[in-house]
Amino acid sequence: MQIEDIFLAAMEDYEEILREDDLHWIDKRLNKSDITFSHVYGYYDSNLDIKFKDIKETILKDNRYDINIKVA
Numbered sequence: 001m002q003i004e005d006i007f008l009a010a011m012e013d014y015e016e017i018l019r020e021d022d023l024h025w026i027d028k029r030l031n032k033s034d035i036t037f038s039h040v041y042g043y044y045d046s047n048l049d050i051k052f053k054d055i056k057e058t059i060l061k062d063n064r065y066d067i068n069i070k071v072a
């Protein structure tokens with residue numbers, strides 16, 4: 001098991017918790033379909049507006065030299 005596996009599993013677990021809880025965010029900017037690091041923080045911050053799906057895609061590409069992650 002590698003650190004990438006642990007990170008991906010943690011992200012998947014967090015996404016599942018959000019789906020089950022169907023949370024209503026205090027910060028309404030978080031009410032969108034794409035889960036970002038802002039959701040983990042609990043408030044919108046443009047510096048944390050990185051989509052989980054983009055992080056997963058980058059990790060799964062297994063190209064350690066291409067770490068450009070799209071900001072939402």
